[in-house]
Amino acid sequence: MQIDLRDYQWEVVQPALRGENIIIWLPTGAGKTRAAVFVARHHLDSRRQGKVAVLVNKVPLVNQHYEQEFKPSLTPRYKVIPVSGDTELKEQFAYIVRKNDVIICTAQILQNSLICTEEEKHVELTEFSLLIIDECHHTQKNGVYNKIMARYIEAKHNNVSNLPQVLGLTASPGTDGANTFDRAVNHILQICANMDAQFIMSSTKCKPQLDAVVPQVVKNYDVTEERKQDPFGDKIKAMMSRIHSYLSDSSISRNFGTQIYEQAVVELEKTGAIESNRVKRVCALHLRKYNDTLLINDTVQMIDALHFLGGFYENEEKTKAVLDQTDRFLFKLFNDNIEELFLLAHNKDYENPKLDRLENILLEQFKNPNSQGILFTKTRQSTHALFGWIMKSEQLMAAKIRPRSLTGAGISSQTKHMTQQEQQEVIQKFRTGEINLLIATSVAEEGLDIKACNIIIRYGLITNEISMVQARGRARAENSVYSVVAEKGGKELRREFVNEFREGLMKRAIEHVQSMSPRNYQIKIRELQMEGIISQKMNDLKQGTTRMENLPEDVRFYCRNCNEAVCHASDLRIIEGMHHVNVNPNFDIYYKVFGKINLPRKFEDWELGGRIACRQCGQNWGMQMIYKKVPIPSLSIKNFVVELPSGRRPFKQWKSVPCQIQDFNYTEYCKNNILDI
Numbered sequence: 084m085q086i087d088l089r090d091y092q093w094e095v096v097q098p099a100l101r102g103e104n105i106i107i108w109l110p111t112g113a114g115k116t117r118a119a120v121f122v123a124r125h126h127l128d129s130r131r132q133g134k135v136a137v138l139v140n141k142v143p144l145v146n147q148h149y150e151q152e153f154k155p156s157l158t159p160r161y162k163v164i165p166v167s168g169d170t171e172l173k174e175q176f177a178y179i180v181r182k183n184d185v186i187i188c189t190a191q192i193l194q195n196s197l198i199c200t201e202e203e204k205h206v207e208l209t210e211f212s213l214l215i216i217d218e219c220h221h222t223q224k225n226g227v228y229n230k231i232m233a234r235y236i237e238a239k240h241n242n243v244s245n246l247p248q249v250l251g252l253t254a255s256p257g258t259d260g261a262n263t264f265d266r267a268v269n270h271i272l273q274i275c276a277n278m279d280a281q282f283i284m285s286s287t288k289c290k291p292q293l294d295a296v297v298p299q300v301v302k303n304y305d306v307t308e309e310r311k312q313d314p315f316g317d318k319i320k321a322m323m324s325r326i327h328s329y330l331s332d333s334s335i336s337r338n339f340g341t342q343i344y345e346q347a348v349v350e351l352e353k354t355g356a357i358e359s360n361r362v363k364r365v366c367a368l369h370l371r372k373y374n375d376t377l378l379i380n381d382t383v384q385m386i387d388a389l390h391f392l393g394g395f396y397e398n399e400e401k402t403k404a405v406l407d408q409t410d411r412f413l414f415k416l417f418n419d420n421i422e423e424l425f426l427l428a429h430n431k432d433y434e435n436p437k438l439d440r441l442e443n444i445l446l447e448q449f450k451n452p453n454s455q456g457i458l459f460t461k462t463r464q465s466t467h468a469l470f471g472w473i474m475k476s477e478q479l480m481a482a483k484i485r486p487r488s489l490t491g492a493g494i495s496s497q498t499k500h501m502t503q504q505e506q507q508e509v510i511q512k513f514r515t516g517e518i519n520l521l522i523a524t525s526v527a528e529e530g531l532d533i534k535a536c537n538i539i540i541r542y543g544l545i546t547n548e549i550s551m552v553q554a555r556g557r558a559r560a561e562n563s564v565y566s567v568v569a570e571k572g573g574k575e576l577r578r579e580f581v582n583e584f585r586e587g588l589m590k591r592a593i594e595h596v597q598s599m600s601p602r603n604y605q606i607k608i609r610e611l612q613m614e615g616i617i618s619q620k621m622n623d624l625k626q627g628t629t630r631m632e633n634l635p636e637d638v639r640f641y642c643r644n645c646n647e648a649v650c651h652a653s654d655l656r657i658i659e660g661m662h663h664v665n666v667n668p669n670f671d672i673y674y675k676v677f678g679k680i681n682l683p684r685k686f687e688d689w690e691l692g693g694r695i696a697c698r699q700c701g702q703n704w705g706m707q708m709i710y711k712k713v714p715i716p717s718l719s720i721k722n723f724v725v726e727l728p729s730g731r732r733p734f735k736q737w738k739s740v741p742c743q744i745q746d747f748n749y750t751e752y753c754k755n756n757i758l759d760i
Contacts (some may be wrong), residue, residue, distance in 0.1 A: 091289035092118040106251040111556020115252040137187040174687035211247040219251030255552040267592035276611035315427040340377035385428035387468040402701040456538030463490040489523040528553035535559035548585040632741040639726040644702035656747035664715040
């Protein structure tokens, strides 16, 4: 199949055709992926043993790039294969790399093979001759793209030969929150250094053609007045004040319904866990749910907020094995007020005014029966709430609006995740017109090939300039409208103005970097790369030192909820470099297994059993891992408090726990726990 490039695409790929590392910066909808396919075919045509890896950051993009771009253009001349976490092929990744010409995969699969110590599963970067990185603005900090490229850059500085050519694609490198020109320039240079890019390419000579291809969007600020009365929210705040009085802690800000307050109660819960102060810890957990309820009330309907809070208490009743005085106080507070909250939630006089504005926008925009739109909102929960609200609206149904939710595939404790197949089914129905409104989280912002839309609505969102640019780029139809629904003087509106400023700052910064002399540019890139290498070595050294700080037998784990001492680090082993399992045969006296965790993914050596929880209080601890037919409890560190010789503290990640934990030995475990050998 012939690949025809537009003049602006041809302009930006020129250095890549010469074998140079570049970043292509083009707007969403301008055909960056098509340009990358052209580079890939030119690369393979000009090399006897070329091999291309196409890295993406989301599972749905694997098959999308395969089916719509790379397969039609490169087969049957070249062997092209998609590999993602939703397929069993990832377990044979090294074999697949050696048998195919183009491998399209999630970056994590490549990273896992790069660090794997098993010879038959290990892959080296030098096995590839071209590395294409989609949405390459994620190549920073601790992201998986950056881990791969850090390995690449260190190898380059160690004079390793045969490293692949690198091609990055992005619509918005962003500014990393910069508010000054110099900081924005440094961010762009850092991305270029991380990508080892010799150029960041955009269209200059052919920009009129680019502007004609990518339609300009009409931006509307649909501002609503502040909610005049909110008795439902006031009642929730009064209940939160009662909890504060019970706590007798005046140190916490009472700025209810804000992110600042959420951070305060997160710290309060952590302090309670460290101090073994269950009153403080449990009250903090409940206060966070009340704060979430206020945030939901500010976004969707009062009844959605009430359902959220009610669902939390219903789950607490099911899982609490024993109720103490604090539990009884909190349950009584909720039960004493549920009837009044229910009545307030059904009083339409106090409903969220942003919903009225949203309804008017939808009615106006869907007067055209061919309209297609995306309504972006913050959480999965709000996508489902807005879907229910639309389906119950007689006016919106009469306007022939056919909505569906589109959310991510990650597992959440609050809402059901979508599988890749479910995502693709929704997107396909949107393409055919069976669905004409997607209610989506950020999953629809980047990469997904969604049919050209003429309506984009950002509803109650506080995000960065990258998210704004990506969402706006979904509006690809002629005469498209991009609407920002926000409260007058609210934080969402302020953030949108900041994002517009940072987008302009980003463009100026990129132009400055592009205008740098080649010598000054290369000096700066090398300087940043050397800083990165040194920083990584210092970090590795620190982590190695940290792991040796304590003996495993001196590190003790306590249930975060009831403070029961349950094991030592010497009881733990690590499977596949990430799963921390308890191999002590007596550990089962402390936990119980319930339910069955269902995941669409399949794993080579293990499967999921049920969830495991504290036998005494019902606190979730992790999952049962059935490894090679043997059930083993796998623990989540966030559910424990760790006692070190220096004191008690919680941890978010296992790698931060300051002791060395041994790798799991399957044969030894079976001998000691199962077989009489």
